[in-house]
Amino acid sequence: MVVQVLGEADRRKSDASDDALFYAAPRFVQHLDGGFRSRLTNLYRQRLPAGAQLLDLMTSWVSHLPEEISYQSVIGHGLNAAELQANPRLDRFWVQNLNQDQTLPLESASVDAALITAGWQYLQQPEAIAAELLRILRPGGQLVVAFSNRMFAQKAPKIWLEGSDQDHLRVVARVLMAQGWPQPELVAESTRSAGPLGWLGGQGDPFFAVIATKPIAWQDY
Numbered sequence: 001m002v003v004q005v006l007g008e009a010d011r012r013k014s015d016a017s018d019d020a021l022f023y024a025a026p027r028f029v030q031h032l033d034g035g036f037r038s039r040l041t042n043l044y045r046q047r048l049p050a051g052a053q054l055l056d057l058m059t060s061w062v063s064h065l066p067e068e069i070s071y072q073s074v075i076g077h078g079l080n081a082a083e084l085q086a087n088p089r090l091d092r093f094w095v096q097n098l099n100q101d102q103t104l105p106l107e108s109a110s111v112d113a114a115l116i117t118a119g120w121q122y123l124q125q126p127e128a129i130a131a132e133l134l135r136i137l138r139p140g141g142q143l144v145v146a147f148s149n150r151m152f153a154q155k156a157p158k159i160w161l162e163g164s165d166q167d168h169l170r171v172v173a174r175v176l177m178a179q180g181w182p183q184p185e186l187v188a189e190s191t192r193s194a195g196p197l198g199w200l201g202g203q204g205d206p207f208f209a210v211i212a213t214k215p216i217a218w219q220d221y
Helices: 034-047 081-085 126-136 165-178
Strands: 053-057 073-078 092-095 111-117 137-147 185-189 207-213
Touching: 034 111, 034 137, 034 207, 053 126, 073 081, 081 092, 111 126, 126 137, 126 165, 137 165, 165 185, 165 207
Parallel strands: 053 073, 053 111, 073 092, 111 137
Antiparallel strands: 137 207, 185 207
């Protein structure tokens, strides 16, 4: 059973039109700066074992995975088929609007790690997605939800739009734990700008992550 955490007002967006329309045209741009992307890739390098089966949920034409590490397969999901087709790390992918249908077309306990980068802030039914991710991850599998302070404001629910960075970390953790995830690890760090600006101490996009692990003994619950 999905345990609701957000109220109806929390889920509202200023642009209530179908998300598929907003993402219909591919955006082959970087939505996060070099400092953030480097920190994210290093996190994946540290946390994701070689040979793992990965799900990159709400992804695009880049997955930010370390180039030198091979995985069993990387399954992608998003809202724009052209972007997913252009992503060289994806072995297969599917297109689905998670704000309309939260059921993931994957078998239970079939993936080792699930990744959401700069995507959670657009979920209107995050509780159902959190429950589905718990279902499809293998015991001991990790979920990494990473984000910065950037967003398409018109497509972000009210709870995200009006919350602070710390509020965002807390609400992701609350939603996960309400569905049965253990207390997740919360990461909040500054990054350094890439290139000469970084050499002079310039700051990049702030890096936030919520990292949760499915209990090894989950099958006994």
